[in-house]
Amino acid sequence: MPEIGPHLLGIDGLTRGQVDFVLETAEQFVEVSERNVKKVPTLRGKTVINLFLEPSTRTRSSFEIAGKRLSADVINVSGSSSSTTKGETLVDTAMNLHSMRPDIVVIRHPAAGAPHLIAKHLKNAAVVNAGDGLHEHPSQALLDALSIKQRLGRLEGLTMTIVGDSLRARVARSNILLHRLYGNKIRLVAPPTLAVREFEELGVEVFHEMGPALKGADVVMSLRMKHEYLKDFFVPNLDEYSRRFIVSEPVLKQYCPDCIVLAPGPIIRGTEITSEVADGPRSLIMKQVTNGVAVRMAVLFLLCVGRGAHWEDVDVAAAKEQAAA
Amino acid sequence: MTKGNGKKLICGGRVIDAQRNYDDLMDVLIEDDRIIGVDKPGAFTGVDGAEKVQAKGCLVVPGLIDVHVHLRDPGQEWKETIETGTAAAAAGGFTAVCCMPNTHPANDSASVTRYILQRAQAVGSCRVLPIGAITMNREGKALAPMLELREEGCIAFSDDGVGVANAQIMRRALEYSLMLDTVLAVHEEDPSLCEGGSMNESAMSVKMGLRGIPEAAENVMIARDIELARLTRARVHFCHVSTARGALLIKRAKEDGIPVTAEIMPHHFAADESEVKGFNTQAKMMPPLRKREDSEALLEALRAGVIDCIASDHAPHESDSKAVEFEKASFGTMGLQTTLPISLEQVREGKISLKRAIEALTVAPAKCFGITPNTLAAGQLADLVIIDPERKMKFTEKMIKSKSKNSMFLGRELQGLAVKTFVGGRQVFDIAAIEC
Amino acid sequence: MFPCAAAGRSIVSTYVFVHNGDKTLTTGKKEQEPANAGQAAASDKSTWNKVLDADQIRRSVIRIAHEILEKNRGAQKLAVVGIRTRGEFLAKRIVDQINEIEKVSIPMGVVDITLYRDDIAHSAEQPLVRGTDLPFNVDRHIIILVDDVLYTGRTIRAALDAIIDFGRPLSVQLAVLCDRGHRELPIRADYVGKSLPTSRDEEVEVCLSESDAEDSVYLHERKPRKKQK
Numbered sequence: 001m002p003e004i005g006p007h008l009l010g011i012d013g014l015t016r017g018q019v020d021f022v023l024e025t026a027e028q029f030v031e032v033s034e035r036n037v038k039k040v041p042t043l044r045g046k047t048v049i050n051l052f053l054e055p056s057t058r059t060r061s062s063f064e065i066a067g068k069r070l071s072a073d074v075i076n077v078s079g080s081s082s083s084t085t086k087g088e089t090l091v092d093t094a095m096n097l098h099s100m101r102p103d104i105v106v107i108r109h110p111a112a113g114a115p116h117l118i119a120k121h122l123k124n125a126a127v128v129n130a131g132d133g134l135h136e137h138p139s140q141a142l143l144d145a146l147s148i149k150q151r152l153g154r155l156e157g158l159t160m161t162i163v164g165d166s167l168r169a170r171v172a173r174s175n176i177l178l179h180r181l182y183g184n185k186i187r188l189v190a191p192p193t194l195a196v197r198e199f200e201e202l203g204v205e206v207f208h209e210m211g212p213a214l215k216g217a218d219v220v221m222s223l224r225m226k227h228e229y230l231k232d233f234f235v236p237n238l239d240e241y242s243r244r245f246i247v248s249e250p251v252l253k254q255y256c257p258d259c260i261v262l263a264p265g266p267i268i269r270g271t272e273i274t275s276e277v278a279d280g281p282r283s284l285i286m287k288q289v290t291n292g293v294a295v296r297m298a299v300l301f302l303l304c305v306g307r308g309a310h311w312e313d314v315d316v317a318a319a320k321e322q323a324a325a
Numbered sequence: 326m327t328k329g330n331g332k333k334l335i336c337g338g339r340v341i342d343a344q345r346n347y348d349d350l351m352d353v354l355i356e357d358d359r360i361i362g363v364d365k366p367g368a369f370t371g372v373d374g375a376e377k378v379q380a381k382g383c384l385v386v387p388g389l390i391d392v393h394v395h396l397r398d399p400g401q402e403w404k405e406t407i408e409t410g411t412a413a414a415a416a417g418g419f420t421a422v423c424c425m426p427n428t429h430p431a432n433d434s435a436s437v438t439r440y441i442l443q444r445a446q447a448v449g450s451c452r453v454l455p456i457g458a459i460t461m462n463r464e465g466k467a468l469a470p471m472l473e474l475r476e477e478g479c480i481a482f483s484d485d486g487v488g489v490a491n492a493q494i495m496r497r498a499l500e501y502s503l504m505l506d507t508v509l510a511v512h513e514e515d516p517s518l519c520e521g522g523s524m525n526e527s528a529m530s531v532k533m534g535l536r537g538i539p540e541a542a543e544n545v546m547i548a549r550d551i552e553l554a555r556l557t558r559a560r561v562h563f564c565h566v567s568t569a570r571g572a573l574l575i576k577r578a579k580e581d582g583i584p585v586t587a588e589i590m591p592h593h594f595a596a597d598e599s600e601v602k603g604f605n606t607q608a609k610m611m612p613p614l615r616k617r618e619d620s621e622a623l624l625e626a627l628r629a630g631v632i633d634c635i636a637s638d639h640a641p642h643e644s645d646s647k648a649v650e651f652e653k654a655s656f657g658t659m660g661l662q663t664t665l666p667i668s669l670e671q672v673r674e675g676k677i678s679l680k681r682a683i684e685a686l687t688v689a690p691a692k693c694f695g696i697t698p699n700t701l702a703a704g705q706l707a708d709l710v711i712i713d714p715e716r717k718m719k720f721t722e723k724m725i726k727s728k729s730k731n732s733m734f735l736g737r738e739l740q741g742l743a744v745k746t747f748v749g750g751r752q753v754f755d756i757a758a759i760e761c
Numbered sequence: 762m763f764p765c766a767a768a769g770r771s772i773v774s775t776y777v778f779v780h781n782g783d784k785t786l787t788t789g790k791k792e793q794e795p796a797n798a799g800q801a802a803a804s805d806k807s808t809w810n811k812v813l814d815a816d817q818i819r820r821s822v823i824r825i826a827h828e829i830l831e832k833n834r835g836a837q838k839l840a841v842v843g844i845r846t847r848g849e850f851l852a853k854r855i856v857d858q859i860n861e862i863e864k865v866s867i868p869m870g871v872v873d874i875t876l877y878r879d880d881i882a883h884s885a886e887q888p889l890v891r892g893t894d895l896p897f898n899v900d901r902h903i904i905i906l907v908d909d910v911l912y913t914g915r916t917i918r919a920a921l922d923a924i925i926d927f928g929r930p931l932s933v934q935l936a937v938l939c940d941r942g943h944r945e946l947p948i949r950a951d952y953v954g955k956s957l958p959t960s961r962d963e964e965v966e967v968c969l970s971e972s973d974a975e976d977s978v979y980l981h982e983r984k985p986r987k988k989q990k
Contacts, residue, residue, distance in 0.1 A: 028892045037927070039926070091649070113651045114650045117648075135534030135535075202531065202532055298890075305881055
């Protein structure tokens with residue numbers, strides 16, 4: 001099987017074989033969550049630190065549940081309780097975590113590349129990127145892919161349309177990279193302030209109108225429009241945004257009647273997506289959440305394999321010295 | 326600078342002096358702080374008591390001048406001091422550096438200027454020419470006392486580190502400068518367009534999820550200041566031009582007879598945005614590393630003289646300020662010890678001529694800033710450098726004379742190094758000092 | 762590295778399972794050794810000692826089915842659970858026998874013990890997780906756990922833990938095709954096809970027609986193994 005690890009920092013750098021393997025492993029973990037006793041002893045004695053330096057409920061709890069269902073000890077360190085708010089640098093945080101000998105550090109951070117920085121300084125733990133700034137959110141793209149694969153039976157030969165703020169969405173980047181691995185057609189649709197031309201160089205088609213963007217799409221992904229983005233002048237206001245870009249049943253029926261709909265959430269009903277779509281038969285939104293746990297179990301499991309042996313021959317002093325240099 | 330250094334005979338070297346249009350094998354005789362003769366090899370063999378300095382196979386050129394250096398002193402002495410910064414300059418072949426006013430406090434008062442000059446006199450390895458602030462505390466709100474600064478010894482004015490956003494203040498500063506026989510060295514970035522940005526805006530920034538700094542942030546300011554220079558007839562020097570389009574605007578301005586000059590940094594012509602890959606904070610610059618097309622166009626502009634000179638934008642930072650998240654990391658790289666070899670790299674690759682490269686590091690920057698250029702002629706100050714164009718060395722932290730170690734060129738094989746630097750006849754650097 | 766998972770699976774089915782230890786040493790990487798590894802093994806088979814042939818395996822399965830029925834006084838409440846991969850095939854054969862003898866239809870399941878292994882953190886290679894499927898109520902059944910070879914007992918320990926996570930069976934009994942000794946845990950089989958006295962330097966190789974094109978059990982010297990990193 002393809003090796004996974006030592007870290008999961010992004011979809012960037014993964015091969016299609018690796019993605020397939022993670023998804024296949026995740027499919028097996030779906031069943032564990034359906035048992036009466038939703039727990040297997042696989043990662044007993046392993047320590048997973050959830051280092052969330054940006055507010056998150058969904059992703060953090062998903063990783064927490066995943067770790068717990070694998071019997072790992074999961075410790076949550078959140079932004080407000082961590083020393084980073086007291087002026088500690090991320091490298092120092094990493095060194096401190098290192099001393100606690102975690103097996104996996106799951107990190108969510110407002111700065112792009114923060115997990116990469118942490119990974120450089122954590123010699124013996126696997127780092128999982130749970131969202132870094134506007135950069136990547138690999139586990140989200142993987143769970144989206146699993147949801148698509150379960151419903152459509154395949155991941156190849158698809159046309160995927162991403163509606164909304166892809167510029168400010170790490171989910172969009174990870175999804176673009178993942179679906180490029182499968183040679184899928186990817187389209188972005190949003191006002192030109194958000195669906196910027198530079199995306200075309202990443203092998204993506206850019207649209208500013210729903211009709212041509214949605215035509216024949218198999219998968220429609222609705223992204224969140226955050227209120228705080230309004231201050232950067234991307235759109236005049238959300239009502240105006242919805243006027244053209246809301247994902248609604250009539251527009252889907254007209255252009256891509258057979259499509260499925262995903263949304264990484266949290267969704268804003270009536271702004272990005274209508275309730276009729278979000279709660280309708282096309283929607284995989286709840287399935288995505290369920291699959292999130294399975295995918296994260298698979299990720300934690302695959303990254304922990306073989307980790308036990310490493311600690312025994314670690315020279316902590318040398319590792320520290322190296323990290324300092 | 327110093328008297329009583331005795332006589333030195335630099336012999337066997339290839340003397341290149343753009344000012345005099347020399348390029349020939351010649352010997353140079355120095356006595357105390359002055360050059361007393363430049364003549365055919367062997368012409369000075371009869372001179373008594375001259376210490377012989379062998380320069381066979383080397384270039385002997387006027388001391389290099391760097392018009393864009395951050396010495397961080399006063400205020401950020403943990404990054405660099407006048408002592409360490411000028412030592413690095415000497416090691417890089419520079420005999421004079423112009424230091425930017427973004428110190429703490431900013432160089433917006435006579436006392437700071439005096440401090441810099443006195444400190445340089447006491448501990449400097451090369452000449453230091455201070456640049457005063459255009460506005461108080463470089464805040465872009467009120468003009469600094471430019472007359473006082475000029476009289477105390479500031480040779481030019483700049484708010485480097487930030488652009489002067491307010492066009493009216495810029496206009497007034499330019500007008501005011503007309504009576505000071507000086508130049509305004511402008512940092513061209515529109516603050517609103519580059520807010521929050523940490524790399525070039527491109528497909529790469531989009532992919533990496535980093536906020537970009539569009540080329541336009543620089544170009545709109547260059548365009549504005551060309552018009553203001555035209556309006557006021559005051560001299561404008563464009564700092565660290567990073568875009569192809571910026572060079573084009575400058576070319577047109579020069580064709581129109583507008584009094585503008587420009588500089589370029591080695592990292593902008595020898596590297597591009599791909600260096601940022603993997604969130605490499607050493608390649609985080611302001612203005613940012615642009616695309617390959619830009620660096621090629623800039624080099625061509627340098628060759629053609631559209632861009633007048635090469636400067637380092639030597640920006641020392643303690644390692645902690647680079648060992649952080651990319652968006653949080655400090656901007657800039659050190660450059661004093663790498664500017665010469667990286668420039669000579671372009672000569673070896675045939676992108677520019679040796680003569681032009683030497684000119685862009687000696688006469689050209691002096692002209693841009695209205696400084697008397699160093700030249701190799703009898704009676705001139707003995708500010709000169711011996712360069713071995715074949716000498717190779719891997720650039721390591723050990724070689725660095727600066728207090729900080731942030732260089733995007735660490736690990737690179739450098740060829741064409743200063744082997745001996747003389748300021749006022751005094752030898753201030755010998756390559757043996759950094760050889761491992 | 763396989764371009765897609767389906768290919769990985771198909772190769773698993775042609776692979777000759779080597780009992781150099783227990784399933785606790787099974788790794789995905791090992792199982793995806795290319796088909797020619799199997800062929801190489803096949804060519805070696807001439808030098809191996811065949812300890813059970815197809816007829817003997819068939820008779821063992823029939824006998825075990827009868828013993829199970831005899832001990833449990835019929836097929837009532839019985840459920841058979843095979844341990845992936847070859848335990849599953851044997852379980853199916855036992856279920857078919859019991860159903861034929863008793864004219865009943867007893868439930869069957871499979872367990873994958875990967876998530877219950879005690880050596881997962883030390884495995885140098887990427888393990889392949891396959892599902893556990895127990896499509897009956899574990900609480901009300903006598904479970905016959907089936908595997909091909911009983912060795913250290915660690916696989917059985919893991920399988921017991923897996924089953925118990927699904928409920929509280931009335932009892933669990935163990936049926937194996939071969940018992941080769943060298944237990945490391947207090948575990949014994951209730952039904953044994955053949956007891957094989959072996960040394961630790963030997964390997965037991967079980968081939969079943971469902972995956973290996975023949976029914977035989979071989980005993981041979983352990984090949985020098987690549988050292989784990």
